[in-house]
Amino acid sequence: MSVVTATVAWLTDPAQWSGAGAIPQRLLEHIGLSAVSLLIAVAIALPAGLAIGHTRRGKVVAASLTNIGRAIPSLAVIGIVLPITAAIDPQLGFKVYPTLVAMVILAIPPILVNTEAGIAGVDRDLVESARAMGMRETQVLISVEIPVALSVILAGVRSAATQIVATMTLGAIFGSGGLGRFLVEGIAQNDDGKIFGGVVLVAGLALLTEAAFVTIERAAAWRGREHPGTNRRAAASVPT
Amino acid sequence: MRFSRMLALGASMLVLLSACSTGGGSKPTIKIGSVGFDEARVVAEIYAQALEANGYAVDRAGIGLGNRKVLLPALESGQIDLQPEYVGSGLAYYGGAPEGHADTNKELFADALKAKGLAISILDYTPGEDTNAFVVRKETADQFGISKLSEIGAVQDQLKWAFATDCPTNPLCAAALKAAYDIAPKDVTLLDACSGPMAEALLQKTVDVAELCSTQPEIITNAWVILDDDRATQPADSIVPLVRDDLLAKVDKAAFSKILNDISEKIDTPTLGQLYYDVAVGKKDIKDVASAWLKANGFVK
Numbered sequence: 001m002s003v004v005t006a007t008v009a010w011l012t013d014p015a016q017w018s019g020a021g022a023i024p025q026r027l028l029e030h031i032g033l034s035a036v037s038l039l040i041a042v043a044i045a046l047p048a049g050l051a052i053g054h055t056r057r058g059k060v061v062a063a064s065l066t067n068i069g070r071a072i073p074s075l076a077v078i079g080i081v082l083p084i085t086a087a088i089d090p091q092l093g094f095k096v097y098p099t100l101v102a103m104v105i106l107a108i109p110p111i112l113v114n115t116e117a118g119i120a121g122v123d124r125d126l127v128e129s130a131r132a133m134g135m136r137e138t139q140v141l142i143s144v145e146i147p148v149a150l151s152v153i154l155a156g157v158r159s160a161a162t163q164i165v166a167t168m169t170l171g172a173i174f175g176s177g178g179l180g181r182f183l184v185e186g187i188a189q190n191d192d193g194k195i196f197g198g199v200v201l202v203a204g205l206a207l208l209t210e211a212a213f214v215t216i217e218r219a220a221a222w223r224g225r226e227h228p229g230t231n232r233r234a235a236a237s238v239p240t
Numbered sequence: 241m242r243f244s245r246m247l248a249l250g251a252s253m254l255v256l257l258s259a260c261s262t263g264g265g266s267k268p269t270i271k272i273g274s275v276g277f278d279e280a281r282v283v284a285e286i287y288a289q290a291l292e293a294n295g296y297a298v299d300r301a302g303i304g305l306g307n308r309k310v311l312l313p314a315l316e317s318g319q320i321d322l323q324p325e326y327v328g329s330g331l332a333y334y335g336g337a338p339e340g341h342a343d344t345n346k347e348l349f350a351d352a353l354k355a356k357g358l359a360i361s362i363l364d365y366t367p368g369e370d371t372n373a374f375v376v377r378k379e380t381a382d383q384f385g386i387s388k389l390s391e392i393g394a395v396q397d398q399l400k401w402a403f404a405t406d407c408p409t410n411p412l413c414a415a416a417l418k419a420a421y422d423i424a425p426k427d428v429t430l431l432d433a434c435s436g437p438m439a440e441a442l443l444q445k446t447v448d449v450a451e452l453c454s455t456q457p458e459i460i461t462n463a464w465v466i467l468d469d470d471r472a473t474q475p476a477d478s479i480v481p482l483v484r485d486d487l488l489a490k491v492d493k494a495a496f497s498k499i500l501n502d503i504s505e506k507i508d509t510p511t512l513g514q515l516y517y518d519v520a521v522g523k524k525d526i527k528d529v530a531s532a533w534l535k536a537n538g539f540v541k
Contacts, residue, residue, distance in 0.1 A: 188405035
């Protein structure tokens with residue numbers, strides 16, 4: 001049986017779609033853990049990026065931390081963090097937290113870099129005229145800089161999201177849930193259908209994530225263009 | 241005059257010919273492989289250093305290559321020439337039914353290889369054995385009053401289990417547990433066989449029963465309890481060197497086999513445990529552990 005037929009057979013087998021450890025469960029685990037990782041990364045990197053981009057201070061520190069974060073292999077992070085978090089919580093600390101930490105570390109650099117560059121790259125004339133109009137610094141940030149930089153910032157979040165979805169598979173090596181389980185188990189059990197079925201699912205999910213964020217970005221850009229004068233309202237209603 | 245010339249020619253030809261045959265060409269490079277866990281890697285490293293001490297060149301890229309499902313195809317296809325294999329589990333991989341004696345298993349294994357048309361030979365087995373062990377923490381054993389696998393079936397769903405990732409399709413694991421002990425628990429985590437994370441999961445109470453290697457040092461350092469395989473599902477898993485016949489054809493078969501057989505003779509179960517301990521818990525490099533053992537046992541200077 002060729003790999004292609006084995007993969008199609010595995011994906012279309014009803015047994016793979018119901019029961020414990022089946023595709024729906026793993027998909028939900030994967031999406032859930034990816035979403036939580038992304039939210040945490042955004043919560044950390046977005047404010048930092050906004051502050052550094054707006055005040056133009058701390059760029060070097062941010063750049064260094066970003067480079068370090070990019071250089072650390074996620075697999076190593078999971079392996080190092082596992083004994084620490086497992087001692088804190090035997091269940092989540094073993095199967096969830098190590099992968100979560102690794103994915104957050106993975107996602108921070110693109111969000112931080114794009115946010116900082118986007119904000120700092122806003123036309124200085126716009127910023128100066130806003131200040132001249134009497135806006136306070138926070139108002140300048142919220143009403144001028146963020147709306148203008150929004151598509152760049154969202155592109156950073158999109159990049160982070162896609163990387164998380166694709167790399168989350170590593171967690172399965174250490175017992176975490178998610179679609180990576182099909183890769184790990186398929187390799188150990190010599191089941192090509194399972195391995196490549198898992199590959200198709202992960203790649204499909206990553207592409208879907210990419211497409212979803214592109215849609216969000218387009219919507220945000222459209223709103224910004226349509227209502228240039230009412231930046232305040234648009235900025236307040238566009239989700240960051 | 242002509243006669244002595246012929247004599248001189250003949251003599252020099254003889255010298256030349258004998259020089260060629262005793263030179264025998266250079267010794268071939270031997271590609272050694274092993275599965276990923278520490279015990280297998282250090283035994284493979286011991287083979288490697290012993291062969292090097294006897295003038296062979298060794299390619300170690302295959303050490304720790306992957307699990308059995310990766311390694312045996314590599315041996316079959318010639319990507320590696322030599323690996324230490326567990327005689328019972330290796331036999332089961334090729335569809336055989338291992339038993340409790342290493343002798344029988346070795347014969348059955350050789351038959352199974354021949355039946356598949358594989359030109360692979362099996363050398364002598366070690367007295368030391370390393371079997372799959374199902375292990376619990378001491379407090380779990382005390383709490384449920386269990387010391388044997390036949391006793392755990394009744395409480396299996398009150399416990400969290402961890403098996404090796406290939407357990408579902410390994411006849412010596414899932415199938416054997418179900419058939420002999422009616423063990424097929426619901427809460428199962430799959431982790432790498434005989435690995436650090438497997439031991440970590442048991443240590444941190446993420447799971448209550450873990451599948452480890454019987455010589456894995458964490459069992460001793462944490463005073464864990466190996467559940468007795470009272471219905472003898474796990475085979476006598478001594479270590480045997482598997483060698484490709486085409487490699488044996490290129491070397492002096494008797495001398496080559498002697499090197500490995502002499503080493504195997506000295507590897508008993510406590511030795512396996514100690515080697516495993518030094519790498520897994522002592523965190524020593526397999527090269528240092530292997531060379532120390534070879535020196536201590538007089539195989540190298």
